[in-house]
Amino acid sequence: MTPPATTPAQRNPAAPPPLPQARGPLSGSVLAVLAGRGTRLPDAGTVRRADPYGDDLHLLLYVLYELHYRGFAGTDERLEWDPALLAARAAAEDFFTDALRRDSGTGGQDVAEAVDALLVEPVGDDGHSVSHHLQREGRLWHLREYAAVRSLYHLKEADPHLWVVPRLRGRAKAAMVAVEFDEFGAGRAEDIHAQLYADLMADLGLDPQYGRYLDAAPAQALATVNVMSLFGLHRRLRGALVGHFAAVEITSSPGSRRLAAALRRAGAGPAAQRFYDEHVEADAVHEQVVRRDVIGGLLADEPELAADVVLGIAATGYLEGRLADHLLSAWREGRTALRTPLTG
Ligand SMILES: [Fe+2]
Numbered sequence: 001m002t003p004p005a006t007t008p009a010q011r012n013p014a015a016p017p018p019l020p021q022a023r024g025p026l027s028g029s030v031l032a033v034l035a036g037r038g039t040r041l042p043d044a045g046t047v048r049r050a051d052p053y054g055d056d057l058h059l060l061l062y063v064l065y066e067l068h069y070r071g072f073a074g075t076d077e078r079l080e081w082d083p084a085l086l087a088a089r090a091a092a093e094d095f096f097t098d099a100l101r102r103d104s105g106t107g108g109q110d111v112a113e114a115v116d117a118l119l120v121e122p123v124g125d126d127g128h129s130v131s132h133h134l135q136r137e138g139r140l141w142h143l144r145e146y147a148a149v150r151s152l153y154h155l156k157e158a159d160p161h162l163w164v165v166p167r168l169r170g171r172a173k174a175a176m177v178a179v180e181f182d183e184f185g186a187g188r189a190e191d192i193h194a195q196l197y198a199d200l201m202a203d204l205g206l207d208p209q210y211g212r213y214l215d216a217a218p219a220q221a222l223a224t225v226n227v228m229s230l231f232g233l234h235r236r237l238r239g240a241l242v243g244h245f246a247a248v249e250i251t252s253s254p255g256s257r258r259l260a261a262a263l264r265r266a267g268a269g270p271a272a273q274r275f276y277d278e279h280v281e282a283d284a285v286h287e288q289v290v291r292r293d294v295i296g297g298l299l300a301d302e303p304e305l306a307a308d309v310v311l312g313i314a315a316t317g318y319l320e321g322r323l324a325d326h327l328l329s330a331w332r333e334g335r336t337a338l339r340t341p342l343t344g
């Protein structure tokens with residue numbers, strides 16, 4: 001007799017997700033090692049022949065980073081620190097970082113200028129903004145696809161940024177932790193932003209189980225999450241992590257206002273709207289704290305990190321732009337932006 005299908009509510013929300021499907025030889029060899037079925041891993045030369053923004057390389061990075069978050073069902077937890085896997089990850093990270101330095105228009109050291117550019121909101125829709133598009137003409141299926149894609153980050157919201165805390169001191173550390181305290185619900189489990197996002201997903205009829213939409217997410221979405229893990233996991237990139245965090249917090253409030261409006265217009269329920277409503281309020285405050293104390297405190301201590309802060313801001317904008325172009329080009333042609341369309 002076949003057991004009854006489990007509903008999302010019956011599953012253990014702490015359970016690690018299953019391993020995803022491979023997207024090419026690089027991710028295939030890593031997934032085989034994680035599944036205990038293989039031993040061969042790609043060398044640096046092989047990694048550098050891949051597309052630095054492509055599915056295969058970004059799934060390789062994503063699954064190796066995920067070992068530091070929730071892991072995968074049936075995967076030996078000791079593999080988190082396996083030297084051969086770390087060597088494969090380092091080769092992919094170096095290749096990706098080189099591509100970001102080359103393509104994201106960095107090279108400056110003027111942090112104030114880079115931050116000011118984030119504050120200049122496009123007044124109208126410049127044709128490349130997902131939140132403007134969704135506010136103006138988003139249909140419910142666009143919003144569901146958007147929520148599924150963003151679940152890769154928002155179900156572990158603020159986790160990648162916590163790694164920077166031991167690498168900071170004084171004003172930057174106190175301010176970073178103050179913002180993260182809010183992200184983690186200010187002492188209330190039901191208000192953890194990742195939980196608010198799970199509530200949003202359930203409201204939209206999506207499965208809020210962690211990792212559920214990894215197979216469906218395009219490479220452009222994986223790259224936006226991988227860059228946080230990359231910056232978070234390397235002490236030498238602490239300036240870039242702070243720059244990335246600033247870019248997220250400063251651009252969040254106006255974008256969240258548009259997404260809340262889009263959800264209201266599409267008839268989504270109150271839980272779906274609450275996630276973005278919360279970010280309109282919270283991130284207006286976070287923006288100030290990050291600007292003045294996290295960036296200001298870090299650069300007062302270590303002014304030589306200015307170029308890395310700019311890199312973090314520029315790389316975030318570049319990768320978000322790539323994701324926006326992918327989503328909007330698919331939706332404007334009336335087709336799914338996911339690798340596998342949503343059901344239900
Ligand atoms: Fe948040």
Ligand SMILES: [Fe+2]
Nearest residue numbers: 249282283286
């Ligand atoms: Fe925030």
